[in-house]
Amino acid sequence: MRSAQTYWLIIAGMGVITVAIRLSMILLLGRVRLSPGVSRALRFVPPAVFSALIAPALVRPAGLLDLSVGNPYLLAGALAAAVAWRGKNMLLTIAAGMTALLILR
Amino acid sequence: MRTEFLAGVRAEIPLMLGALPFGLIYGALAREAGIPPAAALAMSSIVFAGSAQFIGTELFASGSPGAVILLTTFVLNLRHLLYSASVAPRLRHLRPAWKWLLGYLLTDEAYAVTITRFQVRTPTDADRHWFFLGAGLTLWAGWQLSTAAGVLLAAGIPTGWDLEFALPLIFIAIIVPMLTDRGTRLAALTAAVVAVAAAGAPLRAGLIAGALAGITAGWLVDRG
Numbered sequence: 001m002r003s004a005q006t007y008w009l010i011i012a013g014m015g016v017i018t019v020a021i022r023l024s025m026i027l028l029l030g031r032v033r034l035s036p037g038v039s040r041a042l043r044f045v046p047p048a049v050f051s052a053l054i055a056p057a058l059v060r061p062a063g064l065l066d067l068s069v070g071n072p073y074l075l076a077g078a079l080a081a082a083v084a085w086r087g088k089n090m091l092l093t094i095a096a097g098m099t100a101l102l103i104l105r
Numbered sequence: 106m107r108t109e110f111l112a113g114v115r116a117e118i119p120l121m122l123g124a125l126p127f128g129l130i131y132g133a134l135a136r137e138a139g140i141p142p143a144a145a146l147a148m149s150s151i152v153f154a155g156s157a158q159f160i161g162t163e164l165f166a167s168g169s170p171g172a173v174i175l176l177t178t179f180v181l182n183l184r185h186l187l188y189s190a191s192v193a194p195r196l197r198h199l200r201p202a203w204k205w206l207l208g209y210l211l212t213d214e215a216y217a218v219t220i221t222r223f224q225v226r227t228p229t230d231a232d233r234h235w236f237f238l239g240a241g242l243t244l245w246a247g248w249q250l251s252t253a254a255g256v257l258l259a260a261g262i263p264t265g266w267d268l269e270f271a272l273p274l275i276f277i278a279i280i281v282p283m284l285t286d287r288g289t290r291l292a293a294l295t296a297a298v299v300a301v302a303a304a305g306a307p308l309r310a311g312l313i314a315g316a317l318a319g320i321t322a323g324w325l326v327d328r329g
Binding site: 002011041056 | 119120122123139140141144147148151152153154156157161165168171174175178179182183184185186187188189190191192193194196197201204205207208209211213216217220270271272273274275276277278279280281282283284288289290292293294295296297298299300301304305311312313314315316317318319320321322323324327
């Protein structure tokens with residue numbers, strides 16, 4: 001069992017690390033210049049990071065690879081992607097995915 | 106200024122609503138993990154990073170050493186280094202207080218709408234940091250309130266709902282409209298394959314490996 005003080009110390013450390021990373025380039029940009037190649041690479045950051053967060057949640061819901069049609073997370077995610085592609089509406093996308101998961105499970 | 110701030114608030118509202126269930130779930134899980142209520146609540150303002158808070162809670166619950174919790178937070182939040190570099194050119198002219206405030210508010214959800222705003226040109230471009238502030242504060246307020254509700258109502262939340270699934274759905278809604286060219290599609294596909302293949306790796310290394318592989322793939326094909 002940890003003491004309350006240890007919880008606070010670890011949480012404070014997590015906060016310092018998080019804000020330091022978020023601030024780093026915002027503060028350093030005056031001194032550190034990004035090359036055109038780096039700037040061009042930044043365009044691919046959102047699709048790559050979000051895709052790396054999404055994919056395991058859809059195809060490894062229980063920690064094991066499941067690419068079958070019996071995987072409700074994969075089907076619900078695919079349906080949500082189709083809704084997002086057609087409508088570009090975030091709440092509708094979430095509602096479609098959640099409803100599909102509820103029915104499929 | 107007011108126009109940009111309110112536009113930021115409006116753009117963030119759907120994402121904020123999507124984040125509310127996670128605030129609730131986080132609050133409830135943090136209580137279950139044995140984190141003191143005040144510390145569980147404070148984590149949402151001190152750390153203010155949903156995925157790091159979830160993983161942190163999991164590690165607290167399993168009694169992991171503090172060093173592992175801090176290292177995991179670092180690895181998981183490395184993606185924010187790339188967000189930071191990506192918004193930095195548009196914030197270069199601001200005073201340090203603004204930079205610190207916006208850096209603190211730089212979450213996945215605030216970044217997603219802000220970078221979209223930064224990529225278009227409008228007559229009010231000089232005020233677009235207000236858009237960032239409006240988006241960031243909207244998410245912040247929703248996150249604090251839903252966390253508090255989760256901490257207070259910890260026992261009353263039905264467990265069979267699978268609300269966590271809203272998180273990948275939110276991210277799907279964000280990236281699918283971005284996949285308009287070969288480079289972004291290849292980046293997303295490569296990241297997905299690598300992240301899945303390496304999902305068992307410790308310290309969420311699969312996430313970072315997938316993201317870096319995706320960025321590299323997009324960058325290479327974009328060179329033509």
